[in-house]
Amino acid sequence: MKKFVLAMAVASVTTVSAFAALAEESNPAIVHRHGIYKIMAGHMTAMKSILFLGFEAPADLAFHAQGILDAFGHMGNSYPPGSDKGETKAKPEIWTQPDKLKQRATEAVDAAKALVAATAGTDKKATIAAFKGMGEKCKACHDDFRKE
């Protein structure tokens, strides 16, 4: 568990440094996808506080899981040609390995669906497992397609 929380922490810091450069970015696709990822990160952060730190809002877990899935549903055309130009950590592989990217995206969406399903019940262990599954799929895509 400690390792997992640490990994989440590292992921958060990495994400933050990516956003630090965002403020003056004007490439529409870059700004939009950062917004979408920020929504997802926010829901994950709120879930973390409920699942691991004892914030008293267990009924909100389903809301946050749905929020992540809904954000995936509003990604739009996030990596169009030209959206490698600007303050982005997107690796060139995003454009040269579209099949792999699509696979990672599908896995992440499936993980979000599993998280929604888990939060529909009251089994906290199942929700924690699904939450970890979601975090792993976030990380898998970052490992392959995001510069450190």
Place this chain on the structure above:
Amino acid sequence: MKKFVLAMAVASVTTVSAFAALAEESNPAIVHRHGIYKIMAGHMTAMKSILFLGFEAPADLAFHAQGILDAFGHMGNSYPPGSDKGETKAKPEIWTQPDKLKQRATEAVDAAKALVAATAGTDKKATIAAFKGMGEKCKACHDDFRKE
């Protein structure tokens, strides 16, 4: 317009630096409220890309506006006693001026409702006006209750 975009940019950077310290924070209320604010900031960022930068997803404006309003609805008990301890930019006034805080919160929720109403239509100018109104209410609360 430029001034407004600049203000948004400054606000984003400030928010980012607040989140940079968050990764290892374990105060549940601090982590939770940062998650909620990150959700809101993500929706605002996505809306910015659509309204001002030309990201082609006008149909998503209503989704993002509702996402902000829903996030307000899931703030929970965000500033309980003791949640001034940790990596937080919350000013002491949050706890010493509860009536003013409540007023600012009500104004912000009203702005989110106005944004939802505006995005239900197709008048881009009205949505931009409501978006600015939302940003102003975010800033008003930050000015009063968040350390720089």
